[in-house]
Amino acid sequence: MxxxxxxxxxxxxxxxxxxxxxxxxxxxxxxxxxxxxxxxxxxxxxxxxxxxxxxxxxxxxxxxxxxxDYYRQHQSHQSDLVIKLGELRGLARGHIDLVLGEGFVSDLMAEPLQSFWVKYPGLTIKMNLAGTNDVLRQVTDDLAHIGLVYNPPITPSIRSRAAVRQPMCAIVPPDHPLTKLERQPLLKHVAAYPLALMHGSYGTRQVIALAEQMDRIRLTPKLTTDSITVVKRFVMAGMGIGLLPEFAVTQEVDAGDLVALQIDHPLLAGVEAHIVTRLGRQLPTAANQLLLQLISTMRAFKDSRQRSKGVRQ
Structure with a gap:
């Protein structure tokens, strides 16, 4: 035929x-x-x-x-064409699909989206929360224009548009014993306290597992969850500590409710936050404008010299 x-x-x-x-x-x-x-x-x-x-x-x-695969690409091209036609009307209308790990939410809501909608009030955004593996899948399958992901594995179909080092931190209350150390805590120091960790599909947990293997230390979490909010509440309630990048707790650090202590470990110190798109996909203008906004204004994509003073290095 x-x-x-x-x-x-x-x-x-x-x-x-x-x-x-x-x-x-x-x-x-x-x-x-x-x-x-x-x-x-x-x-x-x-x-x-x-x-x-x-x-x-x-x-x-x-x-x-x-x-x-043909159908997905056809639908993606059709969606992008509709958006591009709308862009001829000066970005007065349009839609962007965004997928991200939960840890990026408070950072995203603090300023970037507000500033974006001041410039382009007619644009709409669909925001899906997902673990690392699912973020990459949705971007690869053209279910999302842009993905925000922590510690992603190398994926041939994915293009990283920004990558900034965001070390893994011990998230503790301000009066926690780890804050009294005269040095960055080691993984063995962290292991001495009750822990709340994310499920294995999340980039945070995957890099922690590798660090455990390197140091031959086994962390036994008291709480395992798929919610960063739950980890933060666990710590703020004084039940233990969490392991997260600093940008996941920016609001709490700025308010003085939590402290982010960088862990002295070469692997955990080198982890990166990424903004990703599908390799070969030309983003519609609306999505590209959002991409530029996120790169320029999100704390997760600022280097260590520009980060919050609440992070102890």
């Missing part, structure tokens, strides 16, 4: 991303037989199997994956 029916490809996409034909049908508000028939028709037209059915749903074949 000379053309591919994009409407039928959408049925395939929804079935695979939803996990089953029935789930796709529910999402599209139609009968499952319609979805199944459209996929079968597409397989017939292309003369190749696109999905494999199993007890819990469907998964794509190699050919199915190719069509799903």
């Amino acid at each position: 000379e053309t591919i029916d994009d409407r039928r490809v959408r049925y395939l996409f929804e079935a695979v991303t939803s996990g089953s034909v029935r789930a796709a049908a529910d999402k599209m508000d139609m009968n499952p037989s319609v979805v199944s028939r459209q996929i079968a028709q597409l397989e017939s037209e292309l003369a190749i199997t696109l999905i494999e059915r199993h007890g819990r749903g469907v998964k794509p074949t190699d050919a199915g994956e190719m069509l799903i």
Whole structure:
């Protein structure tokens, strides 16, 4: 065949991303037989199997994956075209998809978004919170224009637009014994106190695990969570300490409620915060303006000489 029916490809996409034909049908508000028939028709037209059915749903074949990637890129290009057409009206309207780790939220809300919306009040932003791995996935799959991520692994499809060293810190109350040390705390000092750590899908926990291996120290967290807010509340309640980069607690440090102590460890001292986009994707003007705003105004992307005085180095 000379053309591919994009409407039928959408049925395939929804079935695979939803996990089953029935789930796709529910999402599209139609009968499952319609979805199944459209996929079968597409397989017939292309003369190749696109999905494999199993007890819990469907998964794509190699050919199915190719069509799903095609559909994602097609939707991304279409979305970018709509935005660019809007940009001809002077950025009076438009939408940006942003995905980030929770640790960036207080930094982002402190000034960057306020300043951005003063300049471009007609633009809208969708903000998703995710762990490191999911941030990279959403950017790679064009579900987000921009990602903010801490300690990301090297990923061929990802382009880093800014990378700034943001050491891992021990987050403690102002009167904690670690603040009385005459030196930066070592990992063994941290291990002596009850800890709150993030789940393993987060960049903070992944780099901590590597540091544990290097020092042959095993940290046993009293609390494991997927919420940085929970870690901060744990520390402020006097239940123990947390391990986070300083920018995740900027408001609390500025208010004097918490102190961020840089840990004396070569690996933890060299961790970076990144702003990322998909390699090869040309951002719409609105998204590019937001990217420039974040790089120039977020504390997470200032070097160590420009950081808060609440961080003890």
